[in-house]
Amino acid sequence: xxxxxxxxxxxxxxxxxxxxxxxxxxxxxxxxxxxxxxxxxxxxxxxxxxxxxxxxxxxxxxxxxxxxxxxxxxxxxxxxxxxxxxxxxxxxxxxxxxxxxxxxxxxxxxxxxxxxxxxxxxxxxxxxxxxxxxxxxxxxxxxxxxxxxxxxxxxxxxxxxxxxxxxxxxxxxxxxxxxxxxxxxxxxxxxxxxxxxxxxxxxxxxxxxxxxxxxxxxxxxxxxxxxxxxxxxxxxxxxxxxxxxxxxxxxxxxxxxxxxxxxxxxxxxxxxxxxxxxxxxxxxxxxxxxxxxxxxxxxxxxxxxxxxxxxxxxxxxxxxxxxxxxxxxx
Ligand SMILES: Nc1ncnc2c1ncn2[C@@H]1O[C@H](COP(=O)(O)OP(=O)(O)OP(=O)(O)O)[C@@H](O)[C@H]1O
Numbered sequence: 001x002x003x004x005x006x007x008x009x010x011x012x013x014x015x016x017x018x019x020x021x022x023x024x025x026x027x028x029x030x031x032x033x034x035x036x037x038x039x040x041x042x043x044x045x046x047x048x049x050x051x052x053x054x055x056x057x058x059x060x061x062x063x064x065x066x067x068x069x070x071x072x073x074x075x076x077x078x079x080x081x082x083x084x085x086x087x088x089x090x091x092x093x094x095x096x097x098x099x100x101x102x103x104x105x106x107x108x109x110x111x112x113x114x115x116x117x118x119x120x121x122x123x124x125x126x127x128x129x130x131x132x133x134x135x136x137x138x139x140x141x142x143x144x145x146x147x148x149x150x151x152x153x154x155x156x157x158x159x160x161x162x163x164x165x166x167x168x169x170x171x172x173x174x175x176x177x178x179x180x181x182x183x184x185x186x187x188x189x190x191x192x193x194x195x196x197x198x199x200x201x202x203x204x205x206x207x208x209x210x211x212x213x214x215x216x217x218x219x220x221x222x223x224x225x226x227x228x229x230x231x232x233x234x235x236x237x238x239x240x241x242x243x244x245x246x247x248x249x250x251x252x253x254x255x256x257x258x259x260x261x262x263x264x265x266x267x268x269x270x271x272x273x274x275x276x277x278x279x280x281x282x283x284x285x286x287x288x289x290x291x292x293x294x295x296x297x298x299x300x301x302x303x304x305x306x307x308x309x310x311x312x313x314x315x316x317x318x319x320x321x322x323x324x325x326x327x328x329x330x
Contacts, residue, residue: 002069003173003206004030004053009066011045011052011230013277014059020277022048022061024230032173033204035197037217037238039253040227043274046210049227050176053208054093055083071173088119091174092167094196096182098159101166102151108135108162109147112169119170134165138195157188161195168199175200178210193220214253218242226250229275229285236310246312246321248290284315292316 011023023045030036038046051057053068055075068075071090075083095101103111112131116122122130128147135143138161151159160180167175177196181189197220200207209220217224217238224241226234226249234247245251252270254260260268272289275281281288287297297315304313308321 002029003032003034003071005067005069006053007067007069009049009052009068010064011048011057011061012064013061015278021064021280022230022277023052025066026225026227026230026232028225028232028235030174030206030208033200033206034223035200035207035209035221037221037224038208038210038227039212039214039217039224041212041253041270041274043229043276044227045230046212046227047178048230050093050178050208050210053176054087054091056087056093085119088115089170090172091176092170092172094160094163094167094175094177094180096179098156098163098183099151101163102159104151107148107150108154112147112166115166115169130169131165134169135162137168137199138162138165140165156184157192160184160192164192164196164199168203168205171203172205174206174208176208176210179212180209182211196220214242214257215259226253229280230277231285231313232304232311233286233313234310235312240309244308244310246307246310246317247286247314248292248316248320249286252289284313292320 007027008025009023010021010025012019012021026049038049040046048061052063055078057063063076070086109128109131112134113124113127116127116130117124131147132143135146140146140158140161154162180196181192184192193216199205209217211217221238223236224238225232226241226247228249234241234245234250241250242254245254255268256270258267270289275285283298283300284290284302287293290297294316302313302315304311305317307317
């Protein structure tokens with residue numbers, strides 16, 4: 001059984017005068033223990049996807065259609081009380097800012113013990129012991145002492161480690177991490193990612209990692225979804241997507257990576273920007289920024305097709321692929 005299955009999921013925002021589409025019929029699967037990256041520029045719909053999966057969208061956002069099946073159960077139709085239980089026990093979300101999760105007026109120990117006791121039949125002493133074990137797993141030094149500290153007494157990196165420990169407290173099967181290191185000092189970002197990877201692997205926890213950074217995705221995940229204007233425009237094994245991207249947008253993201261730029265050369269940014277939800281172009285949403293655009297790209301939205309080991313939504317994928325092969329031959 002797959003851990004998660006998303007079919008034709010559409011999310012809309014009810015604005016004052018009209019309704020705009022933030023997610024447009026996205027579909028994907030996640031196997032148990034699998035790690036999936038969701039990448040794309042700001043506004044692509046990555047965070048909205050994370051919130052929809054947790055059934056945490058709030059007005060004006062709502063799931064318009066589609067199905068989300070988690071461990072065999074339909075999340076979209078699930079009553080909120082049951083969903084709250086699943087959110088605590090089976091899936092957890094880690095946000096960019098640790099203070100979204102941590103309560104500033106409670107000690108670390110109070111937060112962890114309360115969470116454990118709310119979901120498990122445990123005495124306070126037992127819950128405290130589990131909290132200490134979990135803090136040790138995220139390499140918090142002197143965990144016994146940390147239990148009595150408040151979040152503001154700890155560094156940003158330490159706070160995010162504690163958030164990871166809280167996410168893992170009830171042994172979830174899925175963690176959704178939305179830019180979990182963006183707010184942290186650059187020097188500790190890699191440590192936190194490494195920790196998350198290690199814990200997901202050792203506990204066989206599925207991971208959905210939301211990030212704009214393809215470099216991070218290549219280190220952390222087995223499969224990747226590339227999102228643009230609320231659609232999945234390319235999906236496949238991370239290795240294939242990084243080494244042989246098929247969609248011009250993915251190619252643009254990879255060309256913009258600092259490692260692709262020679263010293264003294266300017267970063268090759270994709271021209272233009274992500275459209276706002278109220279101005280998504282007709283046809284292929286990427287067409288105004290695409291150097292390979294053809295007339296028909298402006299009229300019809302491309303279907304998703306299987307091509308060279310990935311799924312890709314681009315009218316011109318065949319031509320681009322052949323041109324690239326010719327280039328390599330020459
Ligand atoms: N409450 C809201 N009302 C209206 N539009 C919204 C709301 N929240 C998000 N949006 C829009 O939904 C789109 C997708 O947003 P989302 O936060 O998922 O993007 P993202 O890919 O996660 O970007 P970022 O990397 O900046 O977080 C954006 O165009 C955003 O402006």
